[in-house]
Amino acid sequence: xxxxxxxxxxxxxxxxxxxxxxxxxxxxxxxxxxxxxxxxxxxxxxxxxxxxxxxxxxxxxxxxxxxxxxxxxxxxxxxxxxxxxxxxxxxxxxxxxxxxxxxxxxxxxxxxxxxxxxxxxxxxxxxxxxxxxxxxxxxxxxxxxxxxxxxxxxxxxxxxxxxxxxxxxxxxxxxxxxxxxxxxxxxxxxxxxxxxxxxxxxxxxxxxxxxxxxxxxxxxxxxxxxxxxxxxxxxxxxxxxxxxxxxxxxxxxxxxxxxxxxxxxxxxxxxxxxxxxxxxxxxxxxxxxxxxxxxxxxxxxxxxxxxxxxxxxxxxxxxxxxxxxxxxxxxxxxxxxxxxxxxxxxxxxxxxxxxxxxxxxxxxxxxxxxxxxxxxxxxxxxxxxxxxxxxxxxxxxxxxxxxxxxxxxxxxxxxxxxxxxxxxxxxxxxxxxxxxxxxxxxxxxxxxxxxxxxxxxxxxxxxxxxxxxxxxxxxxxxxxxxxxxxxxxxxxxxxxxxxxxxxxxxxxxxxxxxxxxxxxxx
Numbered sequence: 360x361x362x363x364x365x366x367x368x369x370x371x372x373x374x375x376x377x378x379x380x381x382x383x384x385x386x387x388x389x390x391x392x393x394x395x396x397x398x399x400x401x402x403x404x405x406x407x408x409x410x411x412x413x414x415x416x417x418x419x420x421x422x423x424x425x426x427x428x429x430x431x432x433x434x435x436x437x438x439x440x441x442x443x444x445x446x447x448x449x450x451x452x453x454x455x456x457x458x459x460x461x462x463x464x465x466x467x468x469x470x471x472x473x474x475x476x477x478x479x480x481x482x483x484x485x486x487x488x489x490x491x492x493x494x495x496x497x498x499x500x501x502x503x504x505x506x507x508x509x510x511x512x513x514x515x516x517x518x519x520x521x522x523x524x525x526x527x528x529x530x531x532x533x534x535x536x537x538x539x540x541x542x543x544x545x546x547x548x549x550x551x552x553x554x555x556x557x558x559x560x561x562x563x564x565x566x567x568x569x570x571x572x573x574x575x576x577x578x579x580x581x582x583x584x585x586x587x588x589x590x591x592x593x594x595x596x597x598x599x600x601x602x603x604x605x606x607x608x609x610x611x612x613x614x615x616x617x618x619x620x621x622x623x624x625x626x627x628x629x630x631x632x633x634x635x636x637x638x639x640x641x642x643x644x645x646x647x648x649x650x651x652x653x654x655x656x657x658x659x660x661x662x663x664x665x666x667x668x669x670x671x672x673x674x675x676x677x678x679x680x681x682x683x684x685x686x687x688x689x690x691x692x693x694x695x696x697x698x699x700x701x702x703x704x705x706x707x708x709x710x711x712x713x714x715x716x717x718x719x720x721x722x723x724x725x726x727x728x729x730x731x732x733x734x735x736x737x738x739x740x741x742x743x744x745x746x747x748x749x750x751x752x753x754x755x756x757x758x759x760x761x762x763x764x765x766x767x768x769x770x771x772x773x774x775x776x777x778x779x780x781x782x783x784x785x786x787x788x789x790x791x792x793x794x795x796x797x798x799x800x801x802x803x804x805x806x807x808x809x810x811x812x813x814x815x816x817x818x819x820x821x822x823x824x825x826x827x828x829x830x831x832x833x834x835x836x837x838x839x840x841x842x843x844x845x846x847x848x849x850x851x852x853x854x855x856x857x858x859x860x861x862x863x864x865x866x867x868x869x870x871x872x873x874x875x876x877x878x879x880x881x
Contacts, residue, residue: 387434388461389416393427405431413438417461420490421445424457434461442468444488450519451475452488452495464490472497476519479548480504493520505548508577509533512544522548534577536606537563551577555584566637567591568604580606590637596620597635609638617644621668624677624703627651628666640677642668647859650679652701654735661687661699662858676704685710686858691772692718692737693852696728706732716740717851721774722749723767724845740767740774748777749846753795756831758787758815760808761841777808784841787815789828798834801826 390396394411407429415422415429415436425440436459444452444459444466455470466488474481474488474495483501488494495517502511503524513528524546532539532546532553539561545554553575561568561575561582569591570584582604584590589598590611598620599613617633619642620626629651630644644650648666652659663681671678681699697712708730710716716723716730718740725742732738742748746765750758763781767774779785783806788795803820810816820826852858 386418386461387431388429388436388459390414390429391416391421407431415459417459418464418490419447422457422459427457435459436461444468446490446519449476452486454486466490472501474517474519476522478506479522481515481517494518503546503548505551507534507551508546510544510546524548532577536580537561539575553577563606565592570602582606590635592637594621594623595635595637595640595642596622599633608636610634610636619644619668621677623675625653626668626677626679626703627653628668630666633666640668640670648681649858650681652679656735657690659687659689660855660858661685663699671702671704674704676702678702678704684861686852686860688852688855688858692716694728695850695852708732715847715850717848718769718774719772720750722847722851723747724749724847725765737769737772739769741765742767745843746779747841747843747845749844751846752788755836756788756795756839757844757846758785759841759844760785760787761843762806773810773812775810777810779803779806779808781805783820785818786839786841787818788831790814795831797828797830798839799826799828800838 390409392412392414393409397408409429410426413424413427415427421444422436422438423441423443424438427436427438429436436457438457438459440455442454442457444457446452452466452468452474454468454472456468458467468486468488470484472483472486474486481495481501481503483497485499486495486497486501496515498514500513501515502509503515503517510524510526510530510532512526512530515527516525518524526544526546528542530541530544532544539553539559541555541557541559543557544559545556547554555570555573555575558571559569568582568584570588571586573583573585573588575582584602584604585600588602589596590602590604596619597611597613599617600615602611602613604611612634613632615631617630619628619633619635627650628642628644630648631646633642633644635642644666645664648663650661650666652661661681663685664683665681667680669678669680679701683697685697685699686695687693694710694714694716696710696714699711700709701707710728714724714728716728723740723742725746726744729741729743730737731740742765744763746762748760748765752758760777760779762779762783765780766778768776781804783803785801785806785808787799789797789799801818801820801824803824804822806821807819808815850862
């Protein structure tokens with residue numbers, strides 16, 4: 360039998376139906392309105408067809424559509440055309456086809472699907488919405504758009520009440536300032552915070568950010584990056600176990616295993632704590648701080664309590680500073696001091712407060728030492744005040760040069776000439792046929808010492824010279840030492856790992872100078 364019936368709101372009222380399990384009560388779907396309804400035996404079972412401005416209600420959910428089939432026995436609606444589902448007067452779901460299962464509180468929306476929750480819009484072609492678990496999910500591509508971000512992925516789970524979305528497979532977040540690429544991502548839409556749960560890249564015009572765990576606040580552009588994280592800029596890369604990063608200020612703070620790589624200047628700075636500001640280009644490292652200065656011939660390893668890198672004003676170069684307990688190692692020279700400054704502009708390394716440098720068999724010390732390099736090769740050393748050069752000649756015998764200031768000239772990593780300016784003194788052991796023939800002690804205000812294969816080959820005394828040669832057995836040990844003689848080989852780093860050794864016994868300094876000009880800022 361075929362019949363038509365115009366329905367009004369609340370035409371049919373149906374009571375509660377208790378599920379057979381007794382665990383949960385389910386209500387039937389209410390038909391609030393339809394322009395006409397058809398019931399026919401050809402529909403099989405207790406099925407009604409509704410047409411024209413159809414409206415259903417289930418719990419706090421209202422469903423509008425153009426037409427629908429309602430199976431009363433299974434409490435199931437199959438709806439078509441201009442579908443609009445309203446959940447709690449706040450969540451709106453649109454689409455072309457709807458399968459709604461009342462006993463399971465499950466809506467399956469198909470074709471041109473859109474879910475709107477405040478200013479959050481989800482679009483896809485296939486969406487399932489589980490009202491009991493309060494989760495909407497798609498599985499064959501879709502996107503969620505918030506005021507600042509658009510996220511697309513192959514799969515996603517969206518929780519409307521908590522404003523939380525879980526994205527999987529080919530995840531892309533597009534922001535006006537950057538793009539996030541990942542395979543797994545959690546997104547909290549109310550504070551617009553991304554939780555990183557897998558390998559994730561954040562790309563912008565200024566840098567590339569990578570992390571496998573952490574958070575990114577897309578509203579305030581603040582990140583906490585964890586697990587294999589790094590920030591790669593145009594010239595520098597910052598990495599570490601945990602990085603706090605503020606995009607607006609350019610400031611990145613690193614905890615544990617910090618590494619800052621400067622590809623332009625071939626410098627690496629490491630430490631267990633540090634920071635780098637990509638705008639001001641200032642960097643700091645401490646706690647097992649290590650600086651690596653890489654050159655074609657070798658790499659300098661330098662350790663200090665604190666390392667800094669700061670831009671030189673009006674240039675593209677950096678100034679590197681090391682503070683307190685500085686020790687360094689390179690195959691051809693090693694050293695220690697209290698503080699160091701290295702200018703990448705003019706390639707000058709300056710060592711302060713009782714510096715000592717060992718170059719092959721030579722030990723150089725002074726109040727200040729300046730090393731000059733050209734094309735990554737050391738070519739000159741300046742020793743300022745209380746200058747002293749010592750080289751062992753045999754058992755308990757040392758060639759020595761002392762003066763106010765000295766300039767040493769180096770070629771192929773070999774010291775070949777030393778100019779002494781002021782109060783020059785020297786003790787050395789001349790040889791004939793590789794045999795020591797005596798002890799030569801000479802003094803002159805100014806002198807030049809010539810060396811070959813680390814051996815003294817001649818001395819030129821320029822002002823008020825005075826010198827004498829005595830047999831070794833006639834000279835006491837005291838007479839073979841210039842005043843303030845210190846042989847400090849026990850403190851010399853013999854290999855790279857030695858730069859981290861703290862000696863309980865420290866060498867007695869000759870003098871102390873003021874370093875108040877050194878200061879810290881970010």
